[in-house]
Amino acid sequence: MQLWPEPVTTGSGHSPFPGFLRTFRRYTMPAPLRVGVIGLGWAGTVHARTVREMEGLALIGVADPSPQRRASAPGVPALATVEELMELGPDYCVVAAPTRHHEEVGLQLAQAHVPALIEKPLAHDLPAAMRLVEAFEEAGVISAVGHTERHNPAVRELRRLLREEDFGPIYQIATRRQGPFPARIQDVGVVRDLAIHDTDLITWLTGDTIAQVSANVSAVSGRGTEDLATALCALARGTLATLDVNWVSPRKERQITVHTERGCLVADALTGTVTHYLNGAQSDTSVTTGSFPGSSPSLVITYPAQGELPFTAEHCAMRNTMLGRVGGLVTLREGAAAVAATEAILASARTGAPITISTP
Ligand SMILES: NC(=O)c1ccc[n+]([C@@H]2O[C@H](COP(=O)([O-])OP(=O)(O)OC[C@H]3O[C@@H](n4cnc5c(N)ncnc54)[C@H](O)[C@@H]3O)[C@@H](O)[C@H]2O)c1
Incomplete structure (x- = not known):
């Protein structure tokens, strides 16, 4: 993806172009966007590093109430509050x-009126997520999750493939996301931390909505939140x-399997590969009925599969949107839909009943 206009000169002292072209370039290239990062834990540190490394973005400061975290800030103003960070004009x-x-x-x-890229989950519950949706929509400010x-x-x-190749109807999707226990996340269980990635991907890959959820969860860590979850989702147009x-396994796995009429596709986000099991010519017509x-x-x-690192691609989308180009951001409404699906998983596990979801 083109991140930034190609330079029209090859560098000072060696430019094949006359001086006026170098001046032209200086005045036609947009100034780097000034970015602030709020929260300097695992995710904030990756964001800060990504912003510093990207052309067209400048990290102007970070905010974190923890003095220890501020001490680890990467050579930019490290402030205790969001208000102080906003004074820098991000x-x-x-x-x-x-x-x-x-x-x-x-909020x-x-x-x-400061545009925001808010980490997932958008909020701790659906009413809070909807308050964010409304606040940004009313303010007319760019926002993303x-x-x-x-x-x-691999997921992209x-x-x-699902969009551009003819795979026919999607029958079923199975996602697996597991790995070792994270020390960092303290305030949510595995459903809000990890399953939310999959509820979002299932809707993004199919272009459909999750209509109903049946789920079970279990806890083994004694931390007060769930550590494992299994959910069955029915999508509005019939895909299962x-x-x-889980976050209790020594084996890390990030896999999505999609069964379609024309074959099975497996995306492995860890190996960065997509495997296509083509559906062969039909040999036994006795097993086919109707349109199957x-x-x-x-x-x-x-x-x-090739492409930028996910955090780089995310900031690229943010920057392109800010510059009025095609962005590809995840909207706050989509983020709220993912929160709604995770709430349904937890409610189903609590009540033992399937939960119907109305799209926020
Ligand atoms: N997109 C992803 O793949 C991904 C990966 C990891 C985490 N996350 C998300 O990022 C968020 C942070 O996760 P983490 O793992 O970095 O957590 P963390 O606990 O490592 O870090 C959180 C940081 O925020 C600071 N903080 C606390 N209250 C604050 C406040 N009011 N204002 C500013 N900073 C405050 C803490 O001092 C800490 O430094 C979570 O919502 C998590 O779900 C997303």
Whole structure:
């Protein structure tokens, strides 16, 4: 993806272009966007590093109430409050504070008309997420949710294939996301931390909405929130989806399997590959009924997916949107829909009943 206009000169002292062209370039290139990062934990640190490394963005400061975290700030003003950071005049801010603070910090930004990239989950519950949606919509301020997994090269390639190639109807999706226990997240369980990636991806990949959820969760860490979850989702147009998440496994796994009429696609976000199990010619017509063409094993093709790192792609989308180009941001409404789906998973696990979701 083109991130920034190509330089029209090759560098000072060696330019093949006359001086007036160098001057022209200086005045036609937009100034770097000034970015502030709020919360300097794992996610905030990755955002800060990404912003510093990207052309066209400048990290102007960070805010974190913890003196220890501020001491680790990467050579920019490290402030204790969001108000102090806003005095520096950021063009946009990243909200990477713990989830329970997203609403309060996000509303501050909306009121100050500062565009925001708010980490996932958008908020700790659906009413808070909707207050953020309304605040940014009413203020007419650019906003996005950090559903970084949409920017994973393997996931992007999977979506491209589903959109651009003719795979026929999507019958079923299965997502698996598991790995070791994270020391960092303290305020939410595995459903709000990890399953939210998959509820978002399921809707993004299919272009459909999750209509109903049945789920079970369990806790083994004694931390007061769930550590494992399995959910069955029925999508509005009939596709079935299952998602398995946990943070108790020594084996890391990030996989999405999509069963379609023309074959099965597997995106592996860790290896950065997409494998296509082509549906072969039908040999036994006795098993086909109605419009179902049958299935049989055929070619298996695995290919690497390429692209920028997810956090880079996310800031690229933010910057392009700010500059009035095509962005590809995850909207706050989409973020709220992902929150609604995770709430339905937790409610189903609590009540033992399927939960119907109305799209926010
Ligand atoms: N997109 C992703 O892949 C991804 C990955 C990890 C975390 N996250 C999200 O990022 C957020 C932060 O997660 P983390 O793992 O970095 O947490 P963390 O606990 O490591 O860091 C949170 C930081 O925020 C600071 N903080 C606390 N209250 C604050 C406030 N009111 N204002 C500003 N800063 C405050 C804390 O001092 C801490 O330094 C969470 O919402 C999490 O879900 C997203």
